[in-house]
Amino acid sequence: MLRPLTQGDVDRKVVEMVADARERFGIPEACDGETACSKVGLQVRRGPLGPGTDGMLADGYVVVNRGLRWAPRVEFTIFHEVFHYLLEEDGEIIEFYTELLRSDDAGYRAALERCCHQGAAEFMMPRSRVREAMSSEGLSVDLIEILAERHRASIVASAIQIARCAAVDCYVVVCSHGRAPRSSPPHRGLFVEYAAAPSRVRYPLGRFSPIHGDNLLDEAWRMDDRVSGISYVPFRSAARRRPERRMECRCDAKRLGDWVLGILSLEDPVPPGQISLSLEGI
Numbered sequence: 001m002l003r004p005l006t007q008g009d010v011d012r013k014v015v016e017m018v019a020d021a022r023e024r025f026g027i028p029e030a031c032d033g034e035t036a037c038s039k040v041g042l043q044v045r046r047g048p049l050g051p052g053t054d055g056m057l058a059d060g061y062v063v064v065n066r067g068l069r070w071a072p073r074v075e076f077t078i079f080h081e082v083f084h085y086l087l088e089e090d091g092e093i094i095e096f097y098t099e100l101l102r103s104d105d106a107g108y109r110a111a112l113e114r115c116c117h118q119g120a121a122e123f124m125m126p127r128s129r130v131r132e133a134m135s136s137e138g139l140s141v142d143l144i145e146i147l148a149e150r151h152r153a154s155i156v157a158s159a160i161q162i163a164r165c166a167a168v169d170c171y172v173v174v175c176s177h178g179r180a181p182r183s184s185p186p187h188r189g190l191f192v193e194y195a196a197a198p199s200r201v202r203y204p205l206g207r208f209s210p211i212h213g214d215n216l217l218d219e220a221w222r223m224d225d226r227v228s229g230i231s232y233v234p235f236r237s238a239a240r241r242r243p244e245r246r247m248e249c250r251c252d253a254k255r256l257g258d259w260v261l262g263i264l265s266l267e268d269p270v271p272p273g274q275i276s277l278s279l280e281g282i
Contacts, residue, residue, distance in 0.1 A: 005096045007199040011164065013093060014115055017086050018122040019247045029126065030152070033078030036123065037062055051126035052181030052208070055080045064258060072154035076120050083119030087112065114204070117194070121160035124153040130161040139166060141226070144174075144261050156194045157261065168267050171197045171205050171233060171249070175217055175260040180208045190218050190260060192234065201266070203247075209236045216251040217262050226254035233264055 003063040007012070019110040021027060025039040034044050042062050049056065049065040055077040068074050085237050087094055093115055101108040125147060133147055139162070148158040155172055173195045180191035187210035195205035211217050216231035231251035232238060238246050253262035 005277050007092075010093060010096070010115065011118065011199045014083075014086055014118045015127060017083075017090060018119055018126075021082075021086055031123075033062075033075045033082070034080055037078060040085060042082065042085060044078060055081045057084045069206075072094050072148070072152075073156070073189075076124065076154040076156050079120035079123040080116045082123070083116045084112075085121065087115065107153070110204070110280070113207075114196075117156070117160055118164065121153075121157040121164075124157040125151045125161050127161055127165055130165045134162070134165055134167075138172075139168070139263065141254050141261050142182070144172065144263075145256060155256070155261065159194060159261070160196040163198060166198050168203050168265055169198060170193055170266060171201070171262075171264040173205070173217070173260075173262045173264065175211060175221070175262065177221060177258065177260075180210055182208050183210060189213075193259070203235070205233060206236055209234050213240075217253050217260050220253040220255050220260045220262070224255050228252045231264070233266075 021040070022029075024037075027036045031039075032189055037044050042057075042060055044062045044064065047063045049067075054068060054073070062078055064074055064077050068077065078124045080221040094112070097108050097111045101111060118221055128149070129149060129177040133143065133150075137143060137146070143162060144155060145157045147153070147162065148155050151158070159172040159174050159191065163170065166172070176201065177190050177192050177195040178188065180187040180189075184190065192205060192207060192211065194207060195209075197205065205276040211234045216227050218231055221228045229251060231249060232243075232246035233249050235247065239275050247266070249264040249266055250268075251264055252260060253260055
């Protein structure tokens, strides 16, 4: 029987699997997704996929939704599917979640998707580089855009890596505006496109969770500006709760084109000069 894994074990294994793939297949840092696929033995194709589905792995092909146009998001999708391939090849994480979530199909799929998000982000932007930046520049919503531009990576990859390296408990979110896929009841407005948190944070923030008008993330969208202050984490259940029962957070958010980027901190931020000490052992 395999030794039970913790979430921290899973996070470390994701990083190790990417490092191993780089070595085995000769995938250097800053390698583009299509080249990485060819090195692994996969081919990339475009195809019609449903709303909310960016890509899929099928019969030796990485299929990317032909509706995706933004190059960094396409790259993130390709690396996401490459990591699906690595998960199937390795098997340990799949076996762990199969046992842990055997009666929760949705939870099982969500757990594997989070792993593939992490794997894609690690390919595009290694955590070691992110830690160096956080140590010198601190944790702020501006860092999401800065690191994405510096590494020519997607905003999503940057958000995920910042969350995984954060020295404080927080959620790092990328929000979109429109009709939220797979939302019940239907929601049109701002919603969580991607969310990530350090592995020690207990409650995941689900993709496509609606964001309502009393949240500072929505204010950043409406004001087309940067906002900071006390708000709450937009869990799906948050709208039904009385304000005093919501999970309070310190919100730092900014609108960036069609997105809102946000860092929802559950504790006080660590000053930049102390971040290197806080990151040791993460």
